[in-house]
Amino acid sequence: MSAIAGALAEVRARIDRAAAAAGRAPEAIRLVAVSKTKPASAVREAYEAGQRDFGENYAQELVEKADELADLPDLRWHFIGHLQSNKARLVAPLAALVHTVDTPSLARELAKRAARAERPRLAVLVEVNVGGEAQKHGARPDELAELLDAVDAEPGLALTGLMTMPPHDLDAARRAFEALAALRERNGGSARLPELSMGMSDDLEIAVACGATLVRVGSAIFGARS
Helix, strand or coil: CHHHHHHHHHHHHHHHHHHHCCCCHHHHHEEEEECCCCCCHHHHHHHHHHCEECCCCCCHHHHHHHCCCCCCCCCEEEEEECCCHHHHHHHCCCCCEEECCCCCHHHHHHHHHHHHCCCCCEEEEEEEECCCCCCCCEEEEHHHHHHHHHCCCCEEEEEEEEEEECCHHHHHHHHHHHHHHHHHHHHHHHHHEEEEECCCCCCCCHHHHCCCCCEECHHHHCCCCC
């Protein structure tokens, strides 16, 4: 077993244990392997170990890897980094899910670019800065309802849920995850917003306990970024 395959197996085991502890079904939590800055060969190795969902932070890197790995037809790309509207043209044709919609203008641009690519409705999550951290992106909680309506108004987009980037402190991360879950309940619940993208290498167990359906794990699978 390769190092990446072994690391993937351990992360999946962590998710299974966390789900069991929370009384949840493990299959309700999807692992997104965050492959940013890692070579396409590492993605291919994880794919060969059964991983299908991969997360990228940078539009140009996504384009390059998608081209290099185009022979893997059921590989699903997730865009998880901050996205400027002028880069939507690169991401919209390729992403299975965009996690980081944070303004109505970005929603409009993604919808326009998805239509030009003649693809089905593009699934998106709305990113919320629940901690109000100045260095992080995302809509403020008091902006959320309006932004959700703006996404819903775009026929080319499929509103799928919410995403947040938590603080590094684990207690603060738990509060952020609980806050995101509460925001979902106040804005239509799981019927409208089935996905909660939250949790990374260090805090995925907390995220699963708080209801995460997508966890974004990089270093625990691929090693520290160079």
